[in-house]
Amino acid sequence: MVLTEVYRNVDDIPNIGSYHIETAMVKSDDLMKNILRVKTDHGNEYGIRLDNEDQILENGSAFKLGDKQLLVLSVIADEMIEITPRDIDEMGLVAHFLGNLHKPVQIKDGKISLLLDKVVVKMLDKEDINYELKKVQLDQPLEYLDLTK
The missing domain is CATH 2.60.260.20 (Urease metallochaperone UreE, N-terminal domain)
Structure with missing residues (x-):
């Protein structure tokens, strides 16, 4: 059917x-x-x-x-990284890095969420940026930013 x-x-x-x-x-x-x-x-x-x-x-x-x-x-729940930048400078650094990697993200309540990626985790550890690993059941898929709309 x-x-x-x-x-x-x-x-x-x-x-x-x-x-x-x-x-x-x-x-x-x-x-x-x-x-x-x-x-x-x-x-x-x-x-x-x-x-x-x-x-x-x-x-x-x-x-x-x-x-x-x-x-x-x-x-099915996905393993996600939830990043909580301390200030606007750290937000800019993270956004620049993730943009260069072309990662689809979700930004909500001052937090950036994306699917687990070991390269991103290494960078967050190296730069001492706050993050958590979580299992999350997404309601909608992560998408790339579409500036044409």
Whole structure:
């Protein structure tokens, strides 16, 4: 079966307990794809091909399989680096370094997050920059900054 439209996010479905749910585990990078093949916890395989380019996949995207049946995407947690610069100078240094490496990042609440990379960890240690390694389940994939929008 090929699924072409996201019904809604599982968090936004009322009476979710009345549905039979199959869960497919996906990598955060898979959320950027318009065409995807998944295998569920029930052993069923489904194809996903989003017809509407405005729709995006995210953690919890639900597809209707039947009247009270859903396929829900669950993102596998990624090992992430969360950097907490001490001041604007350190923020500039980190941003310059990560930009030169062309790393997709997420910047939120004064912190920079990116997928684990040993080269970045070595640089952070060398420059004595605060960071933590965390397992994080991303709701949306990390993307490169697009200045054309």
